[in-house]
Each structure stands twice: as structure tokens, then as C-alpha cells.
Amino acid sequence: MKPGEKLTVCDGTGTDYQCTLTGTDGGTALCHVDARAPSRGEPSVHVTLYMALPKGDKMDFIVQKAVELGACRVVPYTAARSVSRPDAKALAKKAVRWRKIAREAAQQSGRGRVPEVADCMPFAEAVRQAGACAPALLLYESERQNSLRAALTARPFAEAALMVGPEGGFAAEEVQAACEAGLVRVSLGPRILRCETAPLAALAAVLYESGNL
Ligand code: SAH
Numbered sequence: 001m002k003p004g005e006k007l008t009v010c011d012g013t014g015t016d017y018q019c020t021l022t023g024t025d026g027g028t029a030l031c032h033v034d035a036r037a038p039s040r041g042e043p044s045v046h047v048t049l050y051m052a053l054p055k056g057d058k059m060d061f062i063v064q065k066a067v068e069l070g071a072c073r074v075v076p077y078t079a080a081r082s083v084s085r086p087d088a089k090a091l092a093k094k095a096v097r098w099r100k101i102a103r104e105a106a107q108q109s110g111r112g113r114v115p116e117v118a119d120c121m122p123f124a125e126a127v128r129q130a131g132a133c134a135p136a137l138l139l140y141e142s143e144r145q146n147s148l149r150a151a152l153t154a155r156p157f158a159e160a161a162l163m164v165g166p167e168g169g170f171a172a173e174e175v176q177a178a179c180e181a182g183l184v185r186v187s188l189g190p191r192i193l194r195c196e197t198a199p200l201a202a203l204a205a206v207l208y209e210s211g212n213l
Contacts, residue, residue, distance in 0.1 A: 007031065014039050014112045039112020043070040043212040046159040048133065049199050050126045052079035052166035053086075058196050063098045067105035067115050069203045070212055074102070075118040077126035081168030091120050123174060126163070131181035133161035138178045139198050141169055143187040148202060151186045152209040160206050164199045 001007065001021050009017040009031060016039045019031035049071045051062055063074055076098070078085065086094065098117040106114045121129075130136045137151055139162060152160075163183060165174075179185065188201055207213045 001029075006034075009033075010039060010112055012112075012114055014042055016040065016112060039110075041110040042112040043072075043207055043210070045070075045157065045206065045210040045212060046072045047203060047206055048073040048075060048130070048159075048161045049203065050075045050077055050130050050161060050163040051199055052077060052123075052164060052195065053082045053084050053120060054166055054195050055084050059094070059098060060101055062196050062199055063101045063117060064105045065200050066203055067102050067111065068109045069200065070111075070207045071115055071203055072113070073116045073118065074098070075126055075129065076120040077123050078120060079123055079166045079168075080171040080174055082166045083168065084166075095119060124177070127174075127178050127181045127183065130161040130163050130178075131183055133159050136161040136163070136181075136183045137186045137202070138163045138170070138175065138183040139165070139188060139202055140175060140185040141165075141187075141192050143185040146184065146186050148186045148188055148205055149209075151184055152206060157210065162199065162202050162206065164195060164202070167195050 003021050003023050005021050007019050007021060009019050015036055017033045018035040019033050021029060022032050023030045049066050051074060053076050059076060066074055095117065102117050103114045135151055135157055188198060193201060204213065
């Protein structure tokens, strides 16, 4: 780029700056800020995805797609039926990779913030955090009454927590503990979705319902 050309600079915390390049100085670009505005790429709802640790590298895909769709935070947790049980060292390595994927997906999709990928936490802690949000929805494959749609259209919302189980689904005790913590069981319909499909379908629905798709 040459001085005089226009560019958009993002501060990574939700603000975009319309700038004019005024010069370069070695490794530094000097810009004049012409205007600033909230990033267009940030959704109006703050959605946190609580995702049970899936097998293999599936979480890489889930983090990438969740960030593209508009999730603001991804929280991996270990569920009773999680097949994958990496040790602390392997988890730390995975966390570094997931954060890199989140950063790259945020850049590629034009987000104004890089969504946080939390450290993998036990189910009990994930449920405690999710329960503090409204609505907090437990995507439960055996739910027959309450649909995700009904839960999302009940009242307007500025935030949402979505909790998805592992390949083996939720254990009955987990469903009970989640409901006691204030989560509401919801269905994504009569078809059983894979654990990587369910969070993306639910995220798309939440963003659609809140006018962000
Ligand atoms: N093994 C289970 C399915 C697990 S699917 C079985 O065969 O019954 C993995 C996760 O995706 C579930 O724990 C749930 O969180 C979500 N999920 C999949 N299909 C769903 C549906 N129709 N409604 C709600 N959640 C669903």
C-alpha cells in the first residue's frame, strides 16, 4: 500500500477504524484515523458454546465454524461419556491450537473480536457458568417437549449459553445437574445430530432468531 490509501484497522476488542495510510517507518505503518465504529462483524448477542470434548480433532472444526457463525466464547468441558480424555499436557497443547484456530477464523470471517476459547473444565464448572446465563439451553437429544425454537422465541435475549454433549450423549445425572443449575432442556428436532453438527445448527438458529443471520 502507498500513503494516501484507505484501510480498515481492527483493534481486536470490537472497534473498527477507517484510516488513511500516512507513511511507513521501517516495520511500522502510520495511519490517520478518519472514523471509528463498532465492528460490523460482531453479533448483537453474546453466545457461549459449552462443548463436551469430542473424539480426535473434531473440536478444531467446531471452534472454527462456531467463530465464523458468531459465537463469542467456546468452553470445552469433559463429560461423563467423553471418550477422549487427554492429560493436562495434551490439553494445554490443544488449547494453544484451538486459540490459533479461533484467531484465524475471526480474521477470515471479519469478526471484531477474537472469541475466547476457555481452558477445558469439568462438567460441574461448565454447568455452573452456563447456569448464570439466560437463556441457558441444554441441547438434549431425548427431549420431546421443548424445542429450541420455542425457547428462543419466548422472550428477546442479549446472551445465550448452549451446552452440547459428547458422541455418547449426556448421562442422566448430568441432565439432572444441568436442570438444577437452571439450564433448560431443548430439542433440535427428532433427528440425532452428530456432536459436531448439533452446536453449529443451534448456533445458526440462535443467530437467526436474534437477527444476526
Ligand atoms: N449418542 C447419542 C447422541 C449424541 S449426539 C444417541 O445416539 O442418542 C451428541 C450431542 O449432540 C448430544 O448430547 C446433544 O447435545 C446434541 N444433539 C444431537 N442431536 C440432538 C437433537 N436432536 N436435539 C438436541 N440435541 C441434540
